[in-house]
Amino acid sequence: MLRTLAIGNYRSLRELEMPLARLNLITGANGSGKSNLYRALRLLAETAQGGVVRALAREGGLPSVLWAGPEQFSAGMRRGEVPVQGGPRQAPVALRLGFAGEDFGYAIDLGLPVPSMSAFALDPEIKREVIWSGPFLREANALVDRRGPMARIREGRAWRIVAEHLTPFESLFTQIADPVSAPEVLDLRERIRGWRFYDHFRTDAEAPARLPQLGTRTPVLSHDGHDLAAAWQTIREIGDRAALDAAVEDAFPGAQVEVDVRDGRFQLVFAQHGLLRPLSAAELSDGTLRYLLWIAALHTPRPPPLMVLNEPETSLHPDLLPALARLIAQAAQRGQVWVVSHASRLIAALEEHEDCHTVQLEKALGQTGVAGQGLLDRPAWHWPER
Template sequence: MLQTLAISHYRSLHGLVVPMQRLNLVTGDNGSGKSSLYRALRLLAETAQGGVAAALAREGGLGSALWAGPEEIDRRMRAGEVPVQGTARRHPVSLKLGFAAEAFGYAIDLGLPVPGMSMFDREPQIKTECIWAGPFARSANLLVERRGPRVRRRAGRGWDMLEEPLSAFDSLFTQLADPQRMPEVMQLRDYIRCWRFHDHFRTDMAAPARQPCLAIRTPVLANDGHDLAAAWQTIVEIGDVDGLTGAVDDAFPGAQVAIDAYDGRLSLTFQQPGLLRPLAATELSDGTLRYLLLIAALYTPRPPPLLVLNEPETSLHPDLLPALARLLIAASVRSQVWVVSHASHLIAALQEAPACHAIRLHKEMSQTRVLGQGLLDAPAWYWPAR
């Protein structure tokens, strides 16, 4: 389970350290930084997939993703005595992401290459990467340390230096995932790759989830939901079928979901009380289809260590949100859950659960802060030096 998430110089997250628990609810006004925090978590996940540079490119490049304010906002700027303005830069351009889990911690520092050396001189380079044991990094608990192209690994009381240099544009997860030489890298890479994000379920009339799918066992629902019927039937055969049917009845009392098979393909149907025939997926409302997709995602027979949902209330009627909250609370028993929401009904229902850890964000001088978090309230965190 993740215990701490840390971000520095990413959009409005100028320096944020957030404690995490089993069920995490991120709220705040529009523009408070909820989406930036979610996207930073996705960037962290991209490091294990070898796509962090490409993910930043999709955001407009490192220059677009960096904090747009001055390097430091001093007391006089906060008091309005002097205008907010830039000064001579004292530190190099840097975007830092990191987390601490129960077994290992990880941090990455991204910057710019030396100008004039290549036509790709705006492509982000990895300046440092570190893996450690414990709640935060310090010299005594570092296990793997990368500075530029050079990597060293802890060996007893000393260090082993790797002879071959690393590419500046790829994470050590893609270059050193060796179970014999670098077991920590391999274990942490596999852990991050198991994180699961659900935020792009389509429910329009041409949505893939409305179409029949191939009859192939599907323990993990696809991001676009095109294999909904196969994922549902997989849960029925090898998963928590009682929880699955209970979740449907909780949201739609008396309704039942069935899967029909024809010529190697599966189709989902939805039977409601009072109707003489079941409804096909093409006939379902956007809200009903989205809720069934959420049920299939959260009752997966292969629960991930971290399950992240961005505004799951989209297209749902407010009356469905208490049932959605119960669905998320049940999922937090199997996985660590991170929910970003601004729906008051869902927030209120989730906060009734004793396990809910609410993280309310707000802006101070355009910097995202956790409401009520003082200097001594944030978890201990130290960024490894370049």
């Protein structure tokens, strides 16, 4: 489980360190930085997939995602006595992402490339990567250290160089992960690859979830929900069938959801008291279909180490939000869950659970921070130096 998340110089997240729990609720006013935090976490996950530089390119490149304000705010700027203004840069350009878990921590530092004649001269380069043990980085607990093209691994009290020519645009997760020589890298890479993000389920008239699909065993619902019926049937056969049915009853009393299989094609059907025939997925309202998608996602027989739900209240009737909160709280018993939301009823329902850790974001001078967080409230954190 992640205990600390740290972001430096990503959009409005100039300097953010926040503690985490098993169930995390991220709230805040529009424009406070919730989406930036979600996107930073997705960017961090891309390091294990080998796509962090490509992900930055999709956002417009490093100059587009970097903090746009001054390096430091003077006391006069904070009090509004002098205008906000920049000055000569004192530190190198750096986009930093990192986390600390219950056993390992990881940090990556991306910066501008060395000037060259390459046609890819705008690609950011990975300057530092470090994996350590414990809650925060110290010199004594570093396990894997990558500086530019060179990577070394700790062996006892000494270091062993494992690579001297790493490419600057790929993480060490894709270049030196090995079960023998670098087991920590391999272990952490697989954990990060197990993170699961749900951002938007299609429920329009042409949404794949509404149409019969060829079905195979599906322990993990896809991010777009096209395999909903197959995932539902998989849960019924190898997952918690009773919990699945209870979730339907909690949201839609008296209703039953079954999977209709014809010639290998799977489709959900929804039977409700008072109707003479069950409704197909194509006939369901957007809200009902979206809620069934959340039921399938949160009852996966293969719980991830981290599941992130971005605005799960979208298209749902407010009366369904307390039931959704119960679904999320149950999922948090099997793995760490993040919820990014601004729906007051969902927030209130989640906060009724004692394990819910609420992080309210606020923005001042263009910079996102945690409301009420003082210097002593921040978790211990140290970035690796270049």
